[in-house]
Amino acid sequence: xxxxxxxxxxxxxxxxxxxxxxxxxxxxxxxxxxxxxxxxxxxxxxxxxxxxxxxxxxxxxxxxxxxxxxxxxxxxxxxxxxxxxxxxxxxxxxxxxxxxxxxxxxxxxxxxxxxxxxxxxxxxxxxxxxxxxxxxxxxxxxxxxxxxxxxxxxxxxxxxxxxxxxxxxxxxxxxxxxxxxxxxxxxxxxxxxxxxxxxxxxxxxxxxxxxxxxxxxxxxxxxxxxxxxxxxxxxxxxxxxxxxxxxxxxxxxxxxxxxxxxxxxxxxxxxxxxxxxxxxxxxxxxxxxxxxxxxxxxxxxxxxxxxxxxxxxxxxxxxxxxxxxxxxxxxxxxxxxxxxxxxxxxxxxxxxxxxxxxxx
Amino acid sequence: xxxxxxxxxxxxxxxxxxxxxxxxxxxxxxxxxxxxxxxxxxxxxxxxxxxxxxxxxxxxxxxxxxxxxxxxxxxxxxxxxxxxxxxxxxxxxxxxxxxxxxxxxxxxxxxxxxxxxxxxxxxxxxxxxxxxxxxxxxxxxxxxxxxxxxxxxxxxxxxxxxxxxxxxxxxxxxxxxxxxxxxxxxxxxxxxxxxxxxxxxxxxxxxxxxxxxxxxxxxxxxxxx
Numbered sequence: 001x002x003x004x005x006x007x008x009x010x011x012x013x014x015x016x017x018x019x020x021x022x023x024x025x026x027x028x029x030x031x032x033x034x035x036x037x038x039x040x041x042x043x044x045x046x047x048x049x050x051x052x053x054x055x056x057x058x059x060x061x062x063x064x065x066x067x068x069x070x071x072x073x074x075x076x077x078x079x080x081x082x083x084x085x086x087x088x089x090x091x092x093x094x095x096x097x098x099x100x101x102x103x104x105x106x107x108x109x110x111x112x113x114x115x116x117x118x119x120x121x122x123x124x125x126x127x128x129x130x131x132x133x134x135x136x137x138x139x140x141x142x143x144x145x146x147x148x149x150x151x152x153x154x155x156x157x158x159x160x161x162x163x164x165x166x167x168x169x170x171x172x173x174x175x176x177x178x179x180x181x182x183x184x185x186x187x188x189x190x191x192x193x194x195x196x197x198x199x200x201x202x203x204x205x206x207x208x209x210x211x212x213x214x215x216x217x218x219x220x221x222x223x224x225x226x227x228x229x230x231x232x233x234x235x236x237x238x239x240x241x242x243x244x245x246x247x248x249x250x251x252x253x254x255x256x257x258x259x260x261x262x263x264x265x266x267x268x269x270x271x272x273x274x275x276x277x278x279x280x281x282x283x284x285x286x287x288x289x290x291x292x293x294x295x296x297x298x299x300x301x302x303x304x305x306x307x308x309x310x311x312x313x314x315x316x317x318x319x320x321x322x323x324x325x326x327x328x329x330x331x332x333x334x335x336x337x338x339x340x341x342x343x344x345x346x347x348x349x350x351x352x353x354x355x356x357x358x359x360x
Numbered sequence: 361x362x363x364x365x366x367x368x369x370x371x372x373x374x375x376x377x378x379x380x381x382x383x384x385x386x387x388x389x390x391x392x393x394x395x396x397x398x399x400x401x402x403x404x405x406x407x408x409x410x411x412x413x414x415x416x417x418x419x420x421x422x423x424x425x426x427x428x429x430x431x432x433x434x435x436x437x438x439x440x441x442x443x444x445x446x447x448x449x450x451x452x453x454x455x456x457x458x459x460x461x462x463x464x465x466x467x468x469x470x471x472x473x474x475x476x477x478x479x480x481x482x483x484x485x486x487x488x489x490x491x492x493x494x495x496x497x498x499x500x501x502x503x504x505x506x507x508x509x510x511x512x513x514x515x516x517x518x519x520x521x522x523x524x525x526x527x528x529x530x531x532x533x534x535x536x537x538x539x540x541x542x543x544x545x546x547x548x549x550x551x552x553x554x555x556x557x558x559x560x561x562x563x564x565x566x567x568x569x570x571x572x573x574x575x576x577x578x579x580x581x582x583x584x585x
Contacts (some may be wrong), residue, residue: 047482072485073493079486080363085479089501098497105450140483 006052014208026184028198036207037187046072078144082156086128086134093124099146109146118142134165152184235281237324241268260297283328284349297350307327372538376518379457384467391469417523453529464513472506516569
């Protein structure tokens with residue numbers, strides 16, 4: 001468990017975070033620019049001073065009232081920067097060995113294992129200047145792992161990469177989480193990225209925690225909207241892969257008691273559970289099952305909650321379908337005309353499942 | 361002719377090399393500290409460091425002479441410990457050169473250290489490197505070009521000094537008589553052949569050194585401001 005109770009100034013605003021973070025899996029730290037995400041990470045790493053306490057397991061890293069401050073090099077962290085921050089005077093091998101030489105305690109993360117997992121074998125003798133953005137981040141991840149960290153801190157590790165490179169790196173992040181089982185804090189302003197890697201989300205805005213919990217639950221809470229921005233709003237559902245339909249080039253998924261389809265993704269295996277993100281602006285509502293319509297994914301649902309957005313024509317509708325929660329963003333005008341209220345039975349028309357591996 | 365010039369040239373090279381080595385040892389941690397500190401008196405310390413750039417060397421030499429004279433606290437202490445005077449000795453000359461050339465070592469190094477990105481330094485710390493380890497294994501290699509510039513400039517500048525040497529060292533052959541002093545004496549005694557040779561050697565040497573510095577890197581040159 002990582003206990004954080006810190007406060008201070010970060011640029012324009014007061015910063016105050018008091019949370020207990022899980023010491024397993026990946027916690028996504030999410031929020032708009034200037035929310036204090038990186039500040040939080042730098043305080044945990046010890047790069048930045050702050051008032052308060054930080055405790056990781058039994059180790060006290062910061063206790064300002066007792067005047068205790070453990071410097072970064074004795075915190076057993078692995079920090080990955082947005083731009084890698086590799087040592088330009090060393091080759092890739094030198095960068096990795098730098099961490100290996102300073103490895104703290106016996107580690108199961110051998111050089112060969114890390115090199116294999118991150119596919120760094122062909123890069124070892126390269127100069128750092130010759131690496132692409134994606135390769136730099138892979139080396140940075142490998143270097144951090146080789147120092148045998150008890151906690152990985154990833155500061156926007158993908159945000160400097162273009163979309164194609166991001167898709168290349170994401171599987172490595174997932175592989176690290178599964179193979180090396182180091183707890184991770186992953187800072188990002190991109191929800192779709194965090195949905196892929198984070199078990200839990202910590203939402204920050206204005207230097208304060210807005211929400212903290214399971215990724216799916218946090219994302220479907222309506223009050224997170226104000227933080228995530230309207231177009232970011234959506235829900236995360238867990239579906240099961242049924243089969244691939246090669247002739248129609250579709251993958252069929254089980255959503256509650258309905259079959260839905262998405263453009264084929266052969267990487268997914270039948271029987272595999274996957275998380276999909278559906279943006280609320282991609283969900284329309286109908287009171288009867290529409291016919292003669294191009295939208296393929298139509299599921300029966302019941303309205304749980306209707307939140308009217310102040311000073312806006314829109315309303316957010318929280319729906320339940322087959323045990324999963326969905327959100328729709330429709331106009332208040334439509335809510336009135338269709339006489340929608342809590343308990344109404346409706347059909348949710350899902351225009352797009354944006355969370356497939358090609359859309360990030 | 362060269363046999364007559366040789367002791368002078370050798371002494372000059374010895375002094376320049378010793379000054380450069382001493383300044384590397386002193387100037388490196390000092391420049392690192394200057395590049396990192398937020399100490400309120402930093403501007404004053406930087407100003408003192410830059411003084412030798414603007415002061416007439418004779419002014420500096422005059423104060424150093426007073427400081428090293430056997431009548432002063434430091435000078436008399438030195439006589440008690442070593443039995444020799446600091447003034448008009450190689451050691452005294454070396455101390456004077458170190459002070460006189462200080463900005464030529466510290467300023468390029470400070471600029472180089474300031475331009476080192478802090479993120480690789482933080483990355484090194486996160487990998488378990490202590491502050492000293494980070495300095496030696498990351499900061500210094502990343503500032504390598506600054507070291508080369510600073511070393512060359514210090515070496516060359518020491519060879520070119522005149523006023524300070526004249527005040528502190530005088531002109532004792534094999535002990536304190538360096539090239540610039542010897543040249544002055546050759547001219548005074550109308551030995552123009554020797555003067556020509558020595559002047560040409562200095563001119564060519566200085567040009568080669570500066571050409572090296574500018575070819576290698578323009579970024580870490582000395583600045584007064």
